[in-house]
Amino acid sequence: MMNLVEKDTAYVWHPYTHQKGRLPSIRMVKGKNTLLYDQEGNTYIDAVSSWWVTIHGHGNKYIASRLGKQAAILEQVIFAGFTHKPAVSLAEKLLKILPGDFARIFYSDNGSTATEVAIKMALQYWLNKEASHRTRIVALHDSYHGDTFGAMSISERGTFTMAFRDKLFEVIFIDPPHKDNLEQIKATLEPIAGEIACFIYEPLLQGAGGMKMYKPEHLDPLLHFLKQKEVVCIADEVLTGFYRTGKLFAGEYLTEKADIICLSKGLTGGTMALGVTSCTQKVYEAFNTDDRTQTFFHGHSFTANPLACTASLASMELVMKKKLKRRVGEIQAAQARFLEELYPFAERKIIKNLRHLGTICAFEIAISETEGYLAGIGQKFSAFCLKSGVYLRALGNTIYIMPPYCITDKELRKVHQTILRFLQQLIRNN
Numbered sequence: 001m002m003n004l005v006e007k008d009t010a011y012v013w014h015p016y017t018h019q020k021g022r023l024p025s026i027r028m029v030k031g032k033n034t035l036l037y038d039q040e041g042n043t044y045i046d047a048v049s050s051w052w053v054t055i056h057g058h059g060n061k062y063i064a065s066r067l068g069k070q071a072a073i074l075e076q077v078i079f080a081g082f083t084h085k086p087a088v089s090l091a092e093k094l095l096k097i098l099p100g101d102f103a104r105i106f107y108s109d110n111g112s113t114a115t116e117v118a119i120k121m122a123l124q125y126w127l128n129k130e131a132s133h134r135t136r137i138v139a140l141h142d143s144y145h146g147d148t149f150g151a152m153s154i155s156e157r158g159t160f161t162m163a164f165r166d167k168l169f170e171v172i173f174i175d176p177p178h179k180d181n182l183e184q185i186k187a188t189l190e191p192i193a194g195e196i197a198c199f200i201y202e203p204l205l206q207g208a209g210g211m212k213m214y215k216p217e218h219l220d221p222l223l224h225f226l227k228q229k230e231v232v233c234i235a236d237e238v239l240t241g242f243y244r245t246g247k248l249f250a251g252e253y254l255t256e257k258a259d260i261i262c263l264s265k266g267l268t269g270g271t272m273a274l275g276v277t278s279c280t281q282k283v284y285e286a287f288n289t290d291d292r293t294q295t296f297f298h299g300h301s302f303t304a305n306p307l308a309c310t311a312s313l314a315s316m317e318l319v320m321k322k323k324l325k326r327r328v329g330e331i332q333a334a335q336a337r338f339l340e341e342l343y344p345f346a347e348r349k350i351i352k353n354l355r356h357l358g359t360i361c362a363f364e365i366a367i368s369e370t371e372g373y374l375a376g377i378g379q380k381f382s383a384f385c386l387k388s389g390v391y392l393r394a395l396g397n398t399i400y401i402m403p404p405y406c407i408t409d410k411e412l413r414k415v416h417q418t419i420l421r422f423l424q425q426l427i428r429n430n
C-alpha cells in the first residue's frame, strides 16, 4: 500500500518542478494564519504567501464562513445572460477603489487569463475602431505575465518560455524605465508609435522576473509619452494589488493612469481562483456598437464564479480595515530595517542589489555559481529555511520575502534570522 506522498509521486505532476529525481512532496494538512502544518506536526512560516496570494494568511475564518454560506446558496452559474449579487457587488466595489477611471469589470479565473483578456481587449479595441494598423504590442524586459500562450508572448523570453519560442507572437521589448533611458526608449518607439496597440507593464515591481523594482518617477514619463500616442496602457497588478507595494495598488504611486488593469492573486485573499480585467469607458465604448462581429468573444466556464466573488468581497472588507493598512506599514518598516542588517553581507560581496518595496524585500546571492532561475543556490537556500521552519522559495539566486499581512513581529524576526544564519553559513563555507 502506498502512502499519500508515494501516491503523489506516482500520480501527480507538480508545477515548476523538474520531474526526474524530484524530492517527495511535503504533505500539508493544515494552514492557520502564517503557519503551514505538515503531517509530522512540523510548522512552517509561509513567508511567500503561497505564491504571493494569501494576503490574510491561511484559514481565515471570516472568508471561510462567507464562502460556506454562499456555497449553500449559489455555487456556480453560467455568466452569459445570467448575473448574481457577488459579481455585481464586487464590480461596484472594485470600480470605487481601482487607481484610475475604470468603468467595467471583466471576470476570468487567474492572473494569466486576466492578462490574456487585457491584450485581446486592447487589440480588438483598435480593430473595432477600424484602426487595423495598430497591432504592435510593447512589453518590458524581465516581465512575467503568466504561462498561457498570449501571456508567455508578452513575457520576457527565457527559461520559462524557451520550449515554445517559435510559437510566441512578436512583441517589442523595451528596458524597464530608469533615470537615463527615457530618450532612448522614445527614439525606439517614436517611428512606430502609430502602429502600437498597447503597452503592458508590471508597475514598480517585476515579480517572477526576479523581484526587480523600478521607480514611479521613471515610469510616469514613459506612460505620459505612450498615452500621448494613444497607446492603450495595461497595468498588470496581479501581484502588486492589495497593498503589496505599500499602497492599495502600485498605480497609486503614479500620476499617469492605466487604460486597462489586471488583478488576481490577493484579489480573493488567496482563497479562490479569480481574475479581473478592468477597462475605462473609452475602451469599453469600442465594443458597445451595433456590429455583432465586434463582440468580445471571450469567456471561461468559471467566469465570475459566485464563490470566488464572495471570497473577494470578504477579503476586500478585511483589506479596507485601517488596522490592515497600519500592519502593512509596520511590515514595510521591519523589512527596511532588515536590509540594514544585510548591508555587511553586501560589503563582503556575499549578496548584492538589496532592495525593498512595501511589504517585499529582495536581494541576490552574489557568490552563486550560476545566475538566473536555474541557479542551484536557491534550492539549497529553500532546504535550509524549511529545516528552520520557514518556507521561502528563491527565484534562482534571488531571495525575497513576501509575507502574509497577518505575520507577527516574532514570526517576521524568525524569517529574518533564518536568512541571516544562511548567509553566515555561506561565509563559513566560502
Ligand SMILES: Cc1ncc(COP(=O)(O)O)c(C=O)c1O
Pocket (backbone or CB within 6 Å): 110, 111, 112, 113, 115, 144, 145, 146, 147, 202, 207, 208, 236, 237, 238, 239, 240, 264, 265
Ligand atoms: C504580474 C503577474 N502577472 C500574471 C501572473 C500570472 O498569474 P497566474 O499564476 O494566476 O496565472 C503572475 C503570476 O505570478 C504575475 O506575477
